[in-house]
Amino acid sequence: MLYCRGMIDFLIIGAGLVGLAIARRLARSGCEVIIVDSGPTIGSETSSRNSEVIHAGIYYPTGSLKARLCVSGRRALYRYCTARNVPHRRCGKLLVATDDSQHGALQALADKVLANGVDDLQILSVAAAQSMEPALRCTAALLSPSTGIVDSHQLMLSYLGDAENAGAVLSLRTPVIRGMRKPDRWQVGLGGEEPDDIEVRHVINAAGLQASRMARALGLAPDRVPATHFAKGNYFTLRGGKPPFSHLVYPMPEPGGLGVHVTLDLGGRVRFGPDVEWVGKIDYDVDPDRAAKFYPAIRRYYPALSDGALVPAYCGIRPKLSRDPRADSDFLIHTEADHGAPGLVNLYGIESPGLTASLALAESVASGLGIAPGAEDAALFHAE
Incomplete structure (x- = not known):
């Protein structure tokens, strides 16, 4: 398992539903987490401008990440919303x-x-x-x-509250300007009112609409970055x-x-x-x-x-990730095996059913890094 102590463990880029879900999962597993977003509020782009639907998992190609994470994420999300009193309804x-x-x-x-x-x-x-x-x-x-609706803003606030209660720190109006991979860490330049360079072990790029641009700002070659x-x-x-x-x-x-x-x-x-x-x-x-x-x-x-x-x-x-009407573009979760940069996870094409799959996406990222969940988070995916 990843040892999460000492230097800042994770920088999460993007304070939308998926970035906050990942921050929550990592912080509750004992990692030190900083969340940055260039916007003035959490979820100011895709996460606050959608249908707020909890999808069942009907439309997506069998075996795709969208299909698998939508189904597991939907079950986990209903359990989470019930446990945290997040307003939602199975309206069908x-x-x-x-x-x-x-x-x-x-x-x-x-x-x-x-x-x-x-x-x-x-x-x-x-x-x-x-x-x-x-x-x-x-x-x-x-x-x-099993299709329903949820108050997406209250859901984001709940994810953020869980993350902050576990020690995560949120910094809004803080754009990422550049990033450079050092031998054993990332040096990331942050803008905003108080520009600074920070060093972190891992970077999670959950920047949504800006994920491809952000990957290039972190130094990835253009041929390693899909177009958005x-x-x-x-x-x-x-x-x-x-x-x-x-x-x-x-x-x-x-x-x-x-x-x-x-x-x-x-x-x-x-x-x-x-x-x-x-x-x-x-x-x-x-x-x-x-x-x-x-x-x-x-x-x-x-x-x-x-x-x-x-x-x-x-x-x-x-x-x-594609304008081809015949293409069923999937979620992409790129790690070192895909782009060659250690300590970097990029999430591309996180559209619908990203809200439904948010907890499952967070679990996929964390488990891929070898970070085990606590009992409560594990139960979200394994409860009867």
């Missing part, structure tokens, strides 16, 4: 076909889930689906009862009125995303999105004109949507 999700041509794709999803370790998916009749959601129009449906592409996802809410749905509703997936779907927050408010808009820079403005493409997509399963009912809400940006 309906996956729907809206015409007969989609039945084959829906059946393919149903066939995949058992191989992915999802054992509770239910085939519904159209009548049963519409009895659950009278506003829904569909020609076939599946129910995922930005997929902007816009969300719209309903203008007034009673929410039409009490479950999440997902149409068939589309290239680059899961289709414009219905999500709920813990207050029952309905959001539609995200779409897929490839962008070259980070921009969190929502163009109201994009609603023109939302209406026909939503009316395939919610025909009662009235003109003018959609109001711009917010958007998020997903770090994609």
Whole structure:
């Protein structure tokens, strides 16, 4: 096991859900941890701009990191949220076909889930689906009862609280400027109001949208760093009125995303999105004109949507490792074997289901470094 004493053991770059989950896991195992983020708050990018869905593990290629870590992470996350009183709810999700041509794709999803370790998916009749959601129009449906929603900000605060209680230190508005590998440690230059160079044994790059840029700043050769592409996802809410749905509703997936779907927050408010808009820079403005493409997509399963009912809400940006709509890009966790730099772990392409898989990603990183969990953290993954 790694001996975690003396010099600072770990610098975690990125205070989003995954960076905080990793910091929590390492600190609670006795390691000295510093978390830095260039933003003014924790989770100011991808982690605070998503659907807040706890995914079951349905969509991802069997055997992929996304599939494995989503399923194990989902189980651990529910246990964690219950133990820490993090607001969440197993609201369930309906996956729907809206015409007969989609039945084959829906059946393919149903066939995949058992191989992915999802054992509770239910085939519904159209009548049963519409009895659950009278506003829904569909020609076939599946129910995922283990899909849920969570307050992502409270989850981040809980991860951070656990990490700080175990001795971790958070420094916001602290960008990483450069890094250099020394014989037995990393020298990392930090910017901000009080620039400094620090020396650490290990660096964990969990910088999300900036992970590829950060890897290059740490001195990796360009051919050792995958490209990150930005997929902007816009969300719209309903203008007034009673929410039409009490479950999440997902149409068939589309290239680059899961289709414009219905999500709920813990207050029952309905959001539609995200779409897929490839962008070259980070921009969190929502163009109201994009609603023109939302209406026909939503009316395939919610025909009662009235003109003018959609109001711009917010958007998020997903770090994609490929723009090829045929590609199922996986999470990448690169270690010395991949990039040649000892003491460095890079996480690339941590998009959905990154929230669901956050505890499992942290466990994967820590176990890969030989750092055993405490009894409580081990129980998150092995409880009956």
